[in-house]
Amino acid sequence: MPTGLTQDAGWEIGVSRTLPRTASAVWEFIAGDEGVALWLGSSSLPTEKGSPYRTAGGVEGEIRSYHPGNRIRLTHGSTTVQVTVSPSPQDKAVLRFHEERLANAEAREERRVHWQHVMDRVEAALG
Numbered sequence: 001m002p003t004g005l006t007q008d009a010g011w012e013i014g015v016s017r018t019l020p021r022t023a024s025a026v027w028e029f030i031a032g033d034e035g036v037a038l039w040l041g042s043s044s045l046p047t048e049k050g051s052p053y054r055t056a057g058g059v060e061g062e063i064r065s066y067h068p069g070n071r072i073r074l075t076h077g078s079t080t081v082q083v084t085v086s087p088s089p090q091d092k093a094v095l096r097f098h099e100e101r102l103a104n105a106e107a108r109e110e111r112r113v114h115w116q117h118v119m120d121r122v123e124a125a126l127g
Contacts, residue, residue: 004108009080009100011108015115016096021126023093027069027085029126030095038125039083039097039118045072078103079111095122 004011019026029035036045041055047066053074054060061075073082082098097115102108 002105004102004105006100011102011104012098012100013102013108013112013115014096014098015112015119016094017119017123018088018092018094019123019126020092022091023085023087024069026093026095026126030083030085030122031068031072034125035122038121040076040081045074095119 001007004013006012030039031045033044036042040053041057041059042053043056046053046063047068049063049065051063052060053062059077061077064073064075064080066072070086071082071084073080075081076099079099079101082096084094084096084098086094086096088094097118099111099115102111
């Protein structure tokens with residue numbers, strides 16, 4: 001089976017990075033309005049399961065789960081995106097973006113580049 005293709009979730013991509021901030025600081029940013037605008041393109045994000053949202057670009061989705069301080073899982077058009085923040089040694093945090101149900105290998109590569117760019121912007125915003 002090709003890299004990135006799963007039996008259950010189709011094509012998927014995950015991008016992670018260890019950031020020189022505490023997990024709580026990274027979470028506050030990612031779950032806050034500025035962070036949500038950066039990674040999702042929405043001015044705010046509901047936190048209740050089943051709540052709908054719409055991005056500035058017109059993509060619609062709904063919250064699948066929201067675990068404060070740890071994980072947001074949501075549909076994004078036809079895909080599912082999960083954002084997680086976990087503590088790492090020396091007061092650092094690991095930020096992960098994972099997207100599944102992508103159409104094909106080309107979409108996987110496009111989203112890999114997208115999430116790496118998002119990660120660069122998050123890192124810059126956190127200083």
